[in-house]
Amino acid sequence: MHRRPIAVSLEGNAEALVRLSRTRGDILWMRAHFEGRLRVEIRGSDRGSCVILVRSGDEPIRETRITGEAEAARETADRIIGELYPHSCGSAECGSWVAMAPNNK
Numbered sequence: 001m002h003r004r005p006i007a008v009s010l011e012g013n014a015e016a017l018v019r020l021s022r023t024r025g026d027i028l029w030m031r032a033h034f035e036g037r038l039r040v041e042i043r044g045s046d047r048g049s050c051v052i053l054v055r056s057g058d059e060p061i062r063e064t065r066i067t068g069e070a071e072a073a074r075e076t077a078d079r080i081i082g083e084l085y086p087h088s089c090g091s092a093e094c095g096s097w098v099a100m101a102p103n104n105k
């Protein structure tokens with residue numbers, strides 16, 4: 001059993017990220033990596049855009065706002081995770097995307 005260490009750098013903007021977290025919309029999609037130690041959320045935002053949020057536990061690590069549908073944002077989110085923590089995603093330690101809310105308001 002090997003555990004991959006996760007080095008987290010908050011780059012000094014943790015406060016801003018936490019503040020922003022209160023203005024984000026519902027979580028639409030979530031994916032767990034590294035046995036759940038890292039989580040990626042796709043949240044609704046203003047019309048036609050969404051927010052990709054990477055968390056280590058409750059700590060936000062990276063927030064990216066993109067235009068487009070939440071479903072399409074999954075691809076971008078996977079790329080962001082791959083850049084932050086290169087690993088072979090899809091192995092047993094990573095989950096699949098899970099839809100968190102039905103597509104209605």
Ligand SMILES: [Zn+2]
Pocket residue numbers: 032033034081087088089090093094095
């Ligand atoms: Zn993964």
